[in-house]
Amino acid sequence: MEKNLNQNWSMTFEPYGTFTTALPASVYTVLLREGKIPDPFYGLNEFSVRELSRNDSVFFTSFHLTGDELKREHLILRFDCIDTIATVFVNGVPVGRADNMFAAWDFEIGFAAREGTNTLRVEIDSPIRCAEEAQDADHLWGQEEWMTMRGYQHLRKAHCMFGWDWGPQLPDMGIYRGVRLLAYDGARLEDFLVLQHHRKDGSVELTVTAEFSDGVPHNGVVSVKDPDGGQMDAPLADGKASFMVESPRLWWPHGYGEQPLYTVTVCAGEQGEQTKRIGLRTLTVSTAQDRWGSEFAFVVNGVKIFAMGADYIPEDNLIPRVTPERTAALIRSCVEANYNCLRVWGGGYYPDDALFDLCDENGLIVWQDFMFACAVYRLTDAFRESVTREFVHNIKRLRSHPSLGLLCGNNEMEMAWVDWGLPKNETLRMDYLELYERLLPRIVRQYAPQTFYWPASPSTNGGFDNPNSPDGGDVHYWDVWHGSKPFEDYRNYYFRFCSEFGFEAFPDCETLRGIGEEKDMNPFSRVMESHQKCAGGNQKILNYLAGEYRYPSSFENFVYASQLLQMDAIKYGVEHFRRFRGRCMGAVYWQLNDIWSGPSWASVDYYGRWKALHYAAKRFFAPVLLSIHLGDGKAVLNISNETRNVFRGTVRAGIRTAANQEVLSLEQSCTVDALSSLDVLVQPVDTLTEEQRYSCYFCCELLDENGSLLSRDTALFVKPKHFEFLDPCLTADVLLHDGKISVRVSASAYARGVRLSAGDLPVRFTDNYFDLTGSRVTVDVVAVSKEPVSLQELEKKLSVCSVYGIG
Template identity: 35%
Template sequence: MIERAELLSGWTLSCNDTGRLGLPEFIPAAVPGCVHLDLLANRLIPDPYLDVNEISSDWIGKTEWTYRCSFEAAPDERKVHELVFDGLDTIATIRLNGEEVARTFNQHRTYRFDVSALLKAGVNELSVTFHSAYAHGAEMEKRYGYRPNNYPGPGNLMRKMACNFGWDWGPTLVTAGIWKPVRLESWDRARLLETRVSATLAGGDGLVKVHAKLTQHGASGACRIDAEIAGVFHAVEIAEGAGEVSFDIRVPSPQLWWPHHLGAQPLYPLKIELRDSVNDDLRDSYSKEIGFRSVRLDTAPDAHGSAFTFIVNEVPLFICGANWIPDDCFPSRVTSHGYVSRIAEAKAANINMLRVWGGGIFERDGFYEACDRAGMLVWQDFLFACAAYPEEEPLRSEVEAEVRDNVVRLMSHASLIVWNGNNENIWGFDEWGWRPIIKEGVTWGLGYYLDLLPKLCAELDPDRPYYPGSPYSGTMDIAPNADEHGCKHIWDVWNDVGYEVYRNYIPRFCSEFGWQAPPSWATLEENVHDNPLTPQSHGVFHHQKATHGNERLIRGLAGHLPIPKTMADWHFATQLNQARAIRFAVEHMRSHRSICKGAVVWQFNDCWPVTSWSALDSAGRRKPLWYALQQAFDPRLLTIQPRGDKLAAIAVNERTLFWRSKISGRRVKLDGTVLAEFEFWRLLCDRFESKEFILPDDIATPAAADDEVVVVEMLDKRAFHYFVEDVHLKLPRPQFEVAVTRVVDGCEVEVTARSFLKDICLMADRLDPTAVAGSMLVTLLPGESHVFTLNTKRPISSDDIVPGVVLRSANDLLW
């Protein structure tokens, strides 16, 4: 059996820049970790997340660093001894007992080095020197020549997390370090070199495909692979010297794995053991939890262009998704519990797919395991984003190696449903002015997306779809961001116009669209200490990385909400506008379900405290957008949409059962006076369907557009339609009553409206930074009540629910 000795303690860090004064010669270091975290833990730098401290950390990424540790060993010449690094960030030289073991150039690979000849009995000295990524980038630019990059830094010239060098939501914190575990492995005779496992369906049965590669040492003798899953056992004899073996295991009638909104997520333990054929000794083992499901991507031509529909277990899905970025600028700091918590928040927001975006990392195993258990689908980008990439050596071989590593590592996961070639690079070449820069014959990445990556996926993981890019229309003969084909990104709305323009598009699948807002108030106060806080104060402005971001926040209010006059109103108005913009877009796309099969919002999470497109800020606090997603992504949605010169109530049903109910509605004045009403005895919306109901003219036609609203109800669902935007709507001064009742785990806050109240928000973090509100963005007619649940340990009274601070509504912004 393989002996594994983890090398995770006793490490020190040294700065190799002799001009850097004031640092200790040896700094206690953590592995896994990175230089920034070690300096921070030893109080040698200020927290780069606070205020404008980021800029005082620039020198760290431009400096050479060495990690060192000592460990005891008792080498056995009959065995192979290997150093295994699960992740090195990024340009590293490894030495053992003063001898160079290897040089590495890729953050996204696992490295294994035979050190049998260097290991000695007793104390061994291991060092890893990390060279400046900037210096390496300069060398690579001399080698490859310039390639366009939408963001600063040389991220496209090396295999390192691109957003390390700064993005329009992230800081420039260029990391170095041993960011995943390291260990010494000792083995004899044979071990599993690579184990590829995929699971799919074969009719009513589950089919597990196993391909194992072996490496052997000395006279290994014959061996055997034993595999077991769901009570089915399979054994394969392997002759001495044989290098690989493939076999299938058929599991009769397994329970199917489903996305969380459709069914359960049964997982079956798979155990694979490599054993000696003669004495049955265990040499190596592999284990995974397997979910059985089928997946394909339908891109067939149709009357609207060509489809882009994910089909799981033969069910065509509408994807209610969000883009996932690295959850921390220092990924080693993200824990398995952190993954579980974030994915639970996504599931609670009715998100059924997370797209792991290509400017970040292949996440660690815990992310995909949590998605498997939660029924959260995963779209995985290969790591190319917003830039042109050289295809020459040595970069090409690094790309191939990292793809092989990560496809093999991740392909067993039921949650993973697609490999995507790149983020915005084909679009960039086509529309961002790259063509004049990239002369004929100069590579820019297309060969990866259309040749290398699909070949590797077909070789390693043929049961899972691959798609060349996002956005991409399925062929280079069609503009990459076309509505009618493939997947689309909608960014002109945020960048240039108002969110009402979302209705101009009916994409086949929208894999990016978004709107900005600041983080929660508590997160802002914890990380920015400007006095006073204003949108333009140094710290607040520094935590806005988008070009003209604050100006776009204000421009985006135009025609919808008034320009805020105070910091508190700026914070609330921009958060509210973000929530409304995305709800508007999602409801529009879902109402065209027969054409559009996915809305993947940018973005779900944050990597640091920042004004961004996220629904959940870096502290894990829910912005109003989170609640808007929960409502707009509800598997049963009722929405009111224009259809020609009419208004239609549209029911959208992603549940497994049909939705049949009376549908009723009324046009009312804001004071509650009913002006017209209707009732239709029964509207039937089948599963995986949208159904339109044209509203009667007396409902859809206002007498006084600025003082009326349409309310439509279907069972427990309710939809509102306003004839004018808030800036022209006669929203009354907010009047309400509040009653607070203590319950287990918190309290209930009952709000009773005495005037029309639009989009009521209980800002939980204003009461308690750890509090979580159960609902938000609630609209009440006069006389109606709503109970907000509040999870908090702090005693709350009605006096704490301060109007205009804790309890906010759109009405506040008009008065």
């Protein structure tokens, strides 16, 4: 018997009283829904709402048991997520205590249960009080000096709920993912592991091992259903079954092939039944030695993949507001921007299955951090027990997903020990090695033997051996932004895999107006600075702005310019890394998404609106990329071919005046091998006069072998602030053809960074923040909600601008 207990709960939180709710639920979401607290994301409300978490909370419900159910050998309450320090009572009797929001909790309740109505009560302790008391008793190094609340590292709770340099201090508490009541005799099927052996003849042998609650193997039947519905069955004998797939359909990352999924079902009779989807593939990471050091490359089905994507953080500070639909919209944005990879950052929480299901279906390799970030942890017996429960639960939950590419011990802790000046405590240093280089890899080998483990990010494979080295492993590069280096600094490095690099920008004004009044629409207003969680972040944006663009004439233009800066910065990095494919094998920028509304490194804001960076990502993560490198008196055009086919096409390039008059015209046919990068054209430009450098630009476009346009790009010989732009007299006409709406943008002169805005309408465009080198470009309008948008509505809200109009 299994009963879902997610309905008919109540929450008591003083001084506000008692309210009914369903699960998932949290203190903040219930109080916000009931109108008892203001929106914590609006204005300065964060700070008053935060203090509510100094109080305890209680969630309670009741459930019914029959006499037969009560007689069962096992009567278990299973909580998939309690946040965080909590005591569980049945009929007033304590049945268990939870101390880790990342783990599932099973509590035997037979000794406390009774026939008929039973009460279930969960008392959750104040997370602020628990954290501060633990820090007072045992001070451990962390980030509280400048961006978080004290003591977050003592709790197995999403660290970013205590604040981060892109999110608020709102340490909510509640019950997430659900509660079930299980009643059974004997054993129960708990999980199963599927291992794949890919043979040289192309066939794949599957070995299924079922895991039962009593630790004893049982019998049953296992079925494997292929993507077309064909089914194979095999007996489960002593907990094992095997299959031979003679003509497998392999799972590939997005851009390299399809994502067929097989369904595996284990039926063990009275012990239960479980189903999982798998993909047939090999997936590991190569760290082989080469002439530059040691590579770091995902290898799928024997093919080395250039990872392209971003770092994922929690989608909301109020976790119950994260829905499968919302996550699906975010993953669609990744796929549309040509991602093939996501890194789940270690200061949040392990994502729901919905995210991994979507990554399975769409071919996004997931780099999954364990939940440790930017802090020191003491490995007491109790802490070891708690995190071991966490590790086993999440490894078993995620291991069958074909998208799972890597399990990583922590975020930035090895680098912190080496480079950040931590207090040199040898005991804590040894705890680090025990946790990430002994305990975790041992558990991964036991429960997910075919999943690659990496001890930290960044790392060169542990042992405190130069963890942020450019010559091996993965790198977090922050000299552009935190170090105030110019964008061009990316070109001084040839990282093997860059798993963090980023640049901040403000989200669209439509998003910002949701956090403050019109008087707050200033980068240095109190509200705007309270939503800027990176110390000195707005000043950094202005500093970079001074180097690149003219001073904006309005707040709207400042927001627009900040997004251009972000786009330019990451474009510099990604294009450089892709030019050196083979030496560099990954460009994963910080960060994909936002946890609330405000300036941040995200390319998709809290409401799902694309910043300029995300439109640019669609271009610079294109399977075949044409990029320009201006420097040393020449223009170098490079094609990066991240497909498994030879590319043949034509490059057209040249130099034009701001009025789009040709100064130089070039055309070059090209052939680029699969999975490679090649400089296809080198043009000297050192003969340009001083006047031409300020009034001419370099342009190029790439056509495939059928003459179809794939992409175009431009580059300036001087900073945009000094270029002699002409007024492009931009116009944007809304068109309707075959029921589809598009926008035709026209210009009388070169227009850089052309931005289309539909205001608060729920649409985006197939391209935006692009350079217009001809007379016109047409882009399609994409609806992002179920609400239809009419041509008339779009005409009313549509606006267009370019760099010419910044100031």
